[in-house]
Amino acid sequence: GIGPVAADFNVESKHHFYQPCLTHILDVFGKLNETKADKSGDFSSFPWKSFFFQSTTDGFDNQASLIPVLGFSKDNFITKEYLQSDTARHGKSRLADVNYFSIPEYPLEEYIKDTFRDAKENDERVFLTHLTSTTHHAFGIPKSEKYVKMTEQKELNDLSNYVNAVGYGDRWLGRIMELLEEEGVANQTLVILAGDHGMPVAEGGVATYNNDEAASF
Numbered sequence: 001g002i003g004p005v006a007a008d009f010n011v012e013s014k015h016h017f018y019q020p021c022l023t024h025i026l027d028v029f030g031k032l033n034e035t036k037a038d039k040s041g042d043f044s045s046f047p048w049k050s051f052f053f054q055s056t057t058d059g060f061d062n063q064a065s066l067i068p069v070l071g072f073s074k075d076n077f078i079t080k081e082y083l084q085s086d087t088a089r090h091g092k093s094r095l096a097d098v099n100y101f102s103i104p105e106y107p108l109e110e111y112i113k114d115t116f117r118d119a120k121e122n123d124e125r126v127f128l129t130h131l132t133s134t135t136h137h138a139f140g141i142p143k144s145e146k147y148v149k150m151t152e153q154k155e156l157n158d159l160s161n162y163v164n165a166v167g168y169g170d171r172w173l174g175r176i177m178e179l180l181e182e183e184g185v186a187n188q189t190l191v192i193l194a195g196d197h198g199m200p201v202a203e204g205g206v207a208t209y210n211n212d213e214a215a216s217f
Contacts (some may be wrong), residue, residue: 013066023050023071026127043188046125051076051115054131055083056102072129083107089114098140102133105172106142109179116183126189130176132169135199137206139165162201 030047052072058064058079067077080103083093090110095103112128119126134141139161141147145168150160173193180186199206 008061010062010066013062013069017069021070023127026050027071043123043125046123048125048127049076049119050127050129051078052129052131053078053108053111054102054133055080055105055108056131056133057081060101078108078111096143098134098142099136099138102136104134104142105132109175112176112179113183116180116185120183120185126185132172134172135162135165135169139206141165141168145171158206159201162199162206 026048027050030049050072052067052070056063056079058067058077058081064079068074080101082088083103086092088107090107093103093107095106098104108130112130115126115128118124137158139158141164145164147164148167150156150163177186177191180189180191
């Protein structure tokens with residue numbers, strides 16, 4: 001199993017998980033073979049290390065309670081709160097929020113680099129989950145990004161903002177692919193992109209709670 005059945009506000013974190021999550025399975029794989037792989041390039045016996053990175057608050061929908069239950073160590077769970085703290089490894093971020101609960105993803109670059117560099121040094125394999133959030137309403141983008149207005153019609157402002165946010169999201173995903181290239185792991189990494197739901201902005205649905213079509217999810 002990949003994870004538990006989804007429920008509003010992640011309340012499943014308060015109950016028994018009926019099946020292991022992928023992180024739990026990978027952790028077991030690492031413990032089955034305690035001997036380190038030789039230096040011939042065989043990585044199949046390297047243990048897995050799991051990470052969850054986001055520039056979003058961990059206070060959204062009880063996420064702070066859910067992520068550790070999913071098998072991610074609290075030490076490997078990076079959030080907006082950590083990035084804005086005085087103890088952040090790469091310095092305290094002072095970026096402004098782009099929506100209700102998130103700062104831009106930029107500060108995560110150095111942490112992604114660290115993850116793959118440490119794995120190479122310690123003969124480990126990486127399972128990295130990264131949650132992006134810029135395409136959430138109110139569809140803001142970082143001040144450093146150029147905003148391209150689609151139309152002068154005010155009733156289409158939400159759609160214009162959304163398209164710009166998607167554009168920023170695409171560029172950020174491109175940057176992640178560049179980081180994998182720079183760290184020399186692009187050809188050794190499986191990248192999976194998943195979206196959680198649709199967003200019928202053109203029809204006036206700017207948030208999931210007012211989408212009355214099941215197809216939106």
